[in-house]
Amino acid sequence: MNKIMYNGAQILLKSLLKEGVEEVFGYPGGVVLPLYDALYMQDDIKHYLVRHEQAAVHAAEGYARVSGKPGVAIVTSGPGACNTITGLANAYYDGTPLILITGQVNSKLIGGDAFQEADIVGITRSCCKHNYLVKDVRDLARIVKEAFYIATTGKKGPVVIDIPVDVFNSKHTFNYPKNVELVGYNPNYKGHPLQIQRALQTLFEAKRPVIISGGGVVASNASKELKELATKLHIPVVHTLMGAGTYPDNLETSLGMMGMHGNYCANLTVSNADVIFAIGTRFSDRITGCLKKFARDAQVIHIDIDPCSISKNVKATIPIVGDIKNVLNAMLLELFKSHHKVNTEFKDKWFKDIEEWKKKVAIPQVSSDKLSAITVLNTIYEFTKKDEPIVTTEVGQHQMWTAQNFKFNKPRKFITSGGLGTMGFGFPAALGACVAAKKDYILNIAGDGSIQMNIQELMTAVDYKFRIINCIINNGYLGMVRQWQEKIYNEHYSQTKISSPDFVKLAQSYGALGIRVQKESEIIPALKKAIEYQGPVIIDFICENFEMVYPWVLAGEPIDKVLLSRKEG
Amino acid sequence: MAINHTISVLVSNEVGVLSRIVDLFSGRGYNIESLTVAPTVDSIYSRVTIVTPADEDVIEQICKQLNRLIPVIKVANLSIGEAIEYEIGLIKVGVNDEQRPEFINIVAQAQAMIMDVSDKIYTVKIDGDEKKVQTFVELIKPYGIKEFVRSGKVAITKNNQFSTFKNKKEELIKTV
Numbered sequence: 001m002n003k004i005m006y007n008g009a010q011i012l013l014k015s016l017l018k019e020g021v022e023e024v025f026g027y028p029g030g031v032v033l034p035l036y037d038a039l040y041m042q043d044d045i046k047h048y049l050v051r052h053e054q055a056a057v058h059a060a061e062g063y064a065r066v067s068g069k070p071g072v073a074i075v076t077s078g079p080g081a082c083n084t085i086t087g088l089a090n091a092y093y094d095g096t097p098l099i100l101i102t103g104q105v106n107s108k109l110i111g112g113d114a115f116q117e118a119d120i121v122g123i124t125r126s127c128c129k130h131n132y133l134v135k136d137v138r139d140l141a142r143i144v145k146e147a148f149y150i151a152t153t154g155k156k157g158p159v160v161i162d163i164p165v166d167v168f169n170s171k172h173t174f175n176y177p178k179n180v181e182l183v184g185y186n187p188n189y190k191g192h193p194l195q196i197q198r199a200l201q202t203l204f205e206a207k208r209p210v211i212i213s214g215g216g217v218v219a220s221n222a223s224k225e226l227k228e229l230a231t232k233l234h235i236p237v238v239h240t241l242m243g244a245g246t247y248p249d250n251l252e253t254s255l256g257m258m259g260m261h262g263n264y265c266a267n268l269t270v271s272n273a274d275v276i277f278a279i280g281t282r283f284s285d286r287i288t289g290c291l292k293k294f295a296r297d298a299q300v301i302h303i304d305i306d307p308c309s310i311s312k313n314v315k316a317t318i319p320i321v322g323d324i325k326n327v328l329n330a331m332l333l334e335l336f337k338s339h340h341k342v343n344t345e346f347k348d349k350w351f352k353d354i355e356e357w358k359k360k361v362a363i364p365q366v367s368s369d370k371l372s373a374i375t376v377l378n379t380i381y382e383f384t385k386k387d388e389p390i391v392t393t394e395v396g397q398h399q400m401w402t403a404q405n406f407k408f409n410k411p412r413k414f415i416t417s418g419g420l421g422t423m424g425f426g427f428p429a430a431l432g433a434c435v436a437a438k439k440d441y442i443l444n445i446a447g448d449g450s451i452q453m454n455i456q457e458l459m460t461a462v463d464y465k466f467r468i469i470n471c472i473i474n475n476g477y478l479g480m481v482r483q484w485q486e487k488i489y490n491e492h493y494s495q496t497k498i499s500s501p502d503f504v505k506l507a508q509s510y511g512a513l514g515i516r517v518q519k520e521s522e523i524i525p526a527l528k529k530a531i532e533y534q535g536p537v538i539i540d541f542i543c544e545n546f547e548m549v550y551p552w553v554l555a556g557e558p559i560d561k562v563l564l565s566r567k568e569g
Numbered sequence: 570m571a572i573n574h575t576i577s578v579l580v581s582n583e584v585g586v587l588s589r590i591v592d593l594f595s596g597r598g599y600n601i602e603s604l605t606v607a608p609t610v611d612s613i614y615s616r617v618t619i620v621t622p623a624d625e626d627v628i629e630q631i632c633k634q635l636n637r638l639i640p641v642i643k644v645a646n647l648s649i650g651e652a653i654e655y656e657i658g659l660i661k662v663g664v665n666d667e668q669r670p671e672f673i674n675i676v677a678q679a680q681a682m683i684m685d686v687s688d689k690i691y692t693v694k695i696d697g698d699e700k701k702v703q704t705f706v707e708l709i710k711p712y713g714i715k716e717f718v719r720s721g722k723v724a725i726t727k728n729n730q731f732s733t734f735k736n737k738k739e740e741l742i743k744t745v
Contacts, residue, residue, distance in 0.1 A: 125589060126596045130639045133584075150639060184581060184642040308633045311626075 008137045008168040009038035012101070015144035017044055018176045021072050023063065023435050024048070025056040029076020030116060031103035034168035048435060048464065051456040053080045055428035057087025057158075058454070061096045062432030065415050066390055068221065070097035070151050071432060077103045078116030081162075082123065086422055089127040091158040093419030094242065095219055097151040098158035099144075100128070107135055107164040120162050129157030137170040142177050149180045154187030155306035156219055187305060191322030196330050199277070199301045199318045204340055206275035206299075208350045209235045212258065212287075215242030215418065216280015216304060216324055218411045223247065225328035226279065232335060234344045236354060238266040240281050242418040245408030255354065259287045260553050261400040264562045265357040267553065270295070271560035272353065278302045278316075280324050282309040284419065289559035303327050362550035363565040370544040371520065373398065373473045377405045377445065379523045380471060384443065384531075388413060390433050391443045394426040394450030397479035400549045402445045424453025427470065431457060434466040441467035441531060448474040448500045458510040461536035468537070469530045472503060475543045483548050503540040512536040571622045573602060574648040575724045576632065578617040581640040582608050589638050590617060599623065599631055603656075605721035614642065618723050647724045654724040657696045659684070661716040662709055664691050672712060679705045690715065 006014065012035065016024070025048045028036045039047050050056045053075045060071030075081055081102040091098045105114040121133045130150050132143045140163070147159040203209055211230055217223060223246050230237050230253060237247040238258040247254050258266035270276060276298045281287065288294040291313060302309075302316035303324055310319040320327055365372050377398075391406060392415040393399040399416055408414050415433055417425040430444040451472050461468050473479075482496040507514030513533045515526045517540065530537040552563045580586045587606060594601050602620040609616050623631060628646060635644045647654075664672045666689075676683055676693055679701075685692040695705045699722065706717070 121585065122588065125585075125592050182639065185639050306637070308630065308637055312630060 003173060005171040006174050007034065007038070007171050008134075008140055008163065009035040011137065011140050011172060011174050012144065012163070012168070013038050013042060013045060014174050015141050015176055016072065019144070019148045020069065021045060024072040024074055025050055025059040025063070025432065026074030027051075027053050027056055027076070027080060029080045029103060031077045031105055031165040032074060032168070034165065035074065035101075035103070035163075047074070048431070048460070050428065050431070050460050052454065053083035054087050054424070055431070055454050055457050055460070057084045057091065057098065057100060058422075058425050058428035059432035059435075060098050060100075061087065061091045061094075062392060062415055062429030063436045064091075064096050064098060064432070065218075065429070066412055066433045066436035068412065069436075070099055070148060072099045072101070074101045075103070076116070077105055077120070078118045080116075081120040082118055085123065085127060086420075088124055088158050088160070090417055090420040090422045090425060092127050092129065094417065095156045095215060096158070097156040099147055099151055100158055100160045102160060102162045103168075104133065104162045104164040106166045108166070110164065120160065124160045128160050129155075131160035131162065133162045134164070134167050137167050137172045140167065140172075141174065145177050146180055146182060149182070150185065154185070155304075155309075188307075188321045189305070189323040189326055191303070191320045191327035191330060193330070195318055195320045196327060196334060199320060200331055200334055200338070200340075202275055202299055202301060202318060203233055203235065203277060204342070206235075207346065208273045209233070209275040209277060209347075210255075210269050210273040211235050211237040211247075211277045211279060212270065212281050213237055213239045213243040213246045213279050214281025215240065217243055217246040218280075220280065220305070220324035221411075222280075222325040222328055223411050225325055225332065227251075229328055229332055229335075232332070232342060234342055234347060235277065236269060236351070238262070238270060240284075240287055240418075241403055241416065243281065244403060244414040245411040248409040249407035250409050255358075257403055259559070260289070260555070261404065261549050261551060262553075262559075263404075264360045264362070264551050264564065265354060267551070267559045267562055268357045269354055271558070273298050276300045278314075279328075280304060282306075283313040285313075285555075287559075288313060289553050289557055289561075293558035360564065364548050364550040366544060366547055366566070368544040368547075371518065371541055373475065373541070373543045373547050374401055374405065375520060376471070376473065376517075376523060376541045376543065377401050379520070380443065380445075380527060381406045383524055383527050387440070389441055389443050390415060390437055391445060392416065392426040392430040392433055393444070394446045394453075395421045395423045395480075396447045396450055397475075397483065397547070397549050398445050398447045398450075398473040400480075401473070404549075423447075423450040427451060427454050427468070428457050430468045430470075431460055431464075431466060434461075434464075434468060441469060444468055444470045446470055446472050447479060448472055448476065449478040449498050451503075452500065455506070458507065458512055458536060458538075462511045465535045467534065469527075470536070470538045472538060472540050473543050474500060474503070474540050475545050475547065476500075477545055479547075480549070486546075486548075487554070503538050507536075507538040512538060514538045514540065516540045516542065518542045571624050571627075572648075573620050573622050574628050574646055575652065575654060575722060576619045576621060576635070577645045577647050577724060578619065578635055578641055579609070579643040580615050580617055581642065582613055582615040583640055586615070586638075586640045587617070589640065590619070590635065593634055593638065594619075594621070594631075597630075597634065599627065603721035605723050618721060620722050645726070647726065651727050652724045653727060654698045654722055655696065656699060656702055656722045657694065657720040658702045658706065659718045660693045660695065660706065660709065660714055662691050662693060663689060663713045663715055665689060668712060672709070675708055679708065681705055
C-alpha cells in the first residue's frame with residue numbers, strides 16, 4: 001500500500017502522467033497557484049503559456065486533432081474559466097477529446113459570491129460532454145480517470161474538471177484506479193451484424209451509390225478501411241468539411257467537398273444518388289441544404305458512434321450505431337466471406353453522369369488589379385504540397401477557399417472549426433498543432449477579420465519559436481458576411497468593412513517575421529522566406545475586396561441548386 | 570402530432586443530475602409538462618418521471634439525448650407500453666352549509682378524500698391517473714377552487730421488464 005502523501009495538485013499531475021499527458025496549455029491565476037507550484041517542481045509535463053484562456057482551449061484542440069491524443073488545458077477560476085466557453089463549445093461540436101482543468105474558489109466559499117467565483121459546472125453544462133466539481137481530494141484520481149475515459153470514447157468531446165483551491169492543497173495518497181465504473185455510460189462500438197449485412201446488400205444493389213465521409217472517420221482513424229471499402233465496392237466518395245483528407249483527394253473516385261460551398265459535382269452526385277452511405281457525419285444544415293428536399297428518393301445507410309446523430313436530421317433507412325473502424329472492418333470481412341462479385345459495369349452510367357458534373361466548375365474570380373485570394377491559395381498549395389503541411393484555418397471566406405483549393409490525401413492535416421464556426425480558432429489551434437507535429441511548419445490560413453480575434457497569441461508563438469506561417473487573406477472586409485450582404489441584403493455593407501493594423505509592423509513588434517505581398521510574383525519568394533524562418537511569420541496578402549466564394553448554395557435551398565458565379569441567380 | 574409522453578429515467582443519485590436533465594430540455598427547446606424525482610429503493614439511484622409533449626421524431630431524440638447524459642442509466646418511454654400512472658391533487662374549496670351535502674357526495678363518488686375542514690374551507694385529496702384527477706377538478710370547479718396543488722406524475726410498467734434493476738452495476742463495470 002502506497003503511504004506517501006501528496007497534495008491535490010501533485011495527485012492531479014501524477015494522474016495526467018498516468019494518462020500519458022506530456023504537454024498542457026494554460027494560463028495561471030489565484031486559485032490554481034498550488035497547481036502551478038506543483039508544475040514548477042517537475043519536468044515531466046511541459047506547460048505552454050498562452051496569452052488568453054480561449055487560446056489555451058483552442059491550442060489543446062489543435063493538439064488533439066493533430067495527435068489523436070486528448071488535449072489538456074489549465075485555467076483559473078471565474079474569468080479564466082469563463083474565457084474557455086467558446087473553446088469548449090467548439091471542441092464539443094467537432095467531437096475533439098479535451099480535458100479542461102479549471103480552478104475554483106475554496107469549496108467552503110462556493111455559492112458565497114467569492115472573488116473570481118463562477119458556477120463553471122453550471123455554465124459549461126451545455127457545451128461539454130461531461131463536467132465534474134471535485135469536492136474531496138480522495139475523489140480526484142478517480143475523476144481524472146473517468147474524465148479521460150469519457151473524453152476519448154464514444155463520440156469524443158471535452159470534459160471539464162473544476163477543482164477548488166483547498167482540494168489542490170489537501171493531502172492524500174496516490175492510487176490511480178485501473179478501472180472506470182460508469183453504469184450509465186456504455187458506448188456501443190460493434191455495430192449490429194444484421195444491420196451491417198443489410199447495408200452491404202443495399203450497397204451491392206445500388207445503381208447510383210455515394211459515400212459521404214465526415215469527421216467521424218478522422219475520430220475513428222478509419223481512413224484506410226474507408227478507402228478499401230470504397231474501392232472494393234466501386235463507390236464514389238464525397239467528404240464534408242470535417243471529413244477533408246479522410247479519403248485521398250488525388251483518387252479518381254474522390255469528388256471533393258459537398259455542402260453549401262461544396263463542388264457542383266459532389267452536390268449533384270449526392271442529390272441524384274439512390275443509396276447514400278453516410279459515415280461519421282451528423283448531416284448538419286451546411287451539408288443538407290433544404291432538409292425536405294435532401295435525399296428524397298435515396299436510401300440512407302448511416303454509421304455513427306453517437307445514436308443522437310442518427311435520424312436527427314436525415315432519417316436513416318439502415319442505422320448502424322458503432323465505431324466506424326469496427327463497422328467498416330466488419331463490412332470488409334463480410335464482403336470477403338460472401339465472395340460477392342462487385343459488378344462495376346452497371347454503374348457505368350452513374351460514373352458517366354459524374355464525369356459530366358465534374359466539368360461544371362465555379363468562376364469565383366473578379367477582374368481586379370489586386371491579388372486574387374484564390375490565386376494566392378492555389379499558389380500556396382502548389383508550392384507547399386510536397387511537404388504536406390498541416391493547415392489550420394480561421395472561419396470565413398478564406399476557410400472555404402482553402403477547403404476548396406487544397407487537396408488533402410491524409411486525415412489530420414486540415415484543422416478547422418466546423419460546427420461552431422469560431423473566428424479566431426485557427427491561430428491558437430496552430431499552436432497546439434505545432435506542439436503535436438514537433439518540427440514541421442504549420443500553415444494558418446486566416447482572414448484579416450479572424451486573425452484579429454486571437455492575434456495576441458503571436459507572442460506565444462514567438463516565445464516558443466513555433467513555425468506558424470499565418471497567411472492573411474487581407475481583403476478589408478469580413479468577407480463571408482459581406483458576401484451575404486451583397487447577395488441577400490442589397491449590398492448594404494453594414495459593419496463589415498474592417499480595418500487592420502499594419503500586419504508587417506505588428507509582426508515585427510512581437511518579434512516575428514512580417515512580409516507583405518501585393519503582386520503574384522511576390523507570393524513564392526515570400527513563402528520561401530517564411531518556410532526558412534525559424535519562428536512565426538505573418539504574410540499579409542493584400543487581396544481584391546469583392547471576391548466571392550463559389551460554388552454557393554444559398555441557405556435553405558436544396559444542395560443541387562448550386563450557384564457557380566456572380567452572373568447566376 | 571405532439572402527444573404527452575411519460576418518460577421514466579433512472580439516474581445516479583448525484584449532485585446536479587436534475588439540472589443536466591432540465592438543461593437538456595430547455596437547451597434543445599423541449600417542454601416539460603410535469604416532473605417528479607425521488608430516490609429508488611437503493612438510494613444511490615433516483616427515478617425521474619417526466620411528462621413531455623412531443624411527436625414521434627422528437628420523443629426519439631429526447632430519449633437518445635437523455636441516454637447521452639453520463640449519470641443517466643436507463644430511459645424508458647412508458648407511453649409506448651402499458652403503464653400504471655399515478656398523480657395526486659390537493660384542492661381547497663369554499664363550501665357553504667347549503668352546498669355541503671352535495672359536495673360531500675361528489676367527494677365520496679369520486680373516491681376523493683376530505684383531509685381538512687375549517688371555516689367553510691374544505692381541503693380535498695384526489696389521486697389516480699391524470700384523467701381521474703382532471704375529471705374531479707372539473708366537477709368541483711363550480712364550488713370555487715381557492716387553491717390547487719398537483720403533483721407530477723409517477724408511473725410504473727405493469728410487467729417486470731423495467732421495475733427490476735439489480736446487479737446491473739456489476740455487469741457494466743468496464744476494464745480500460
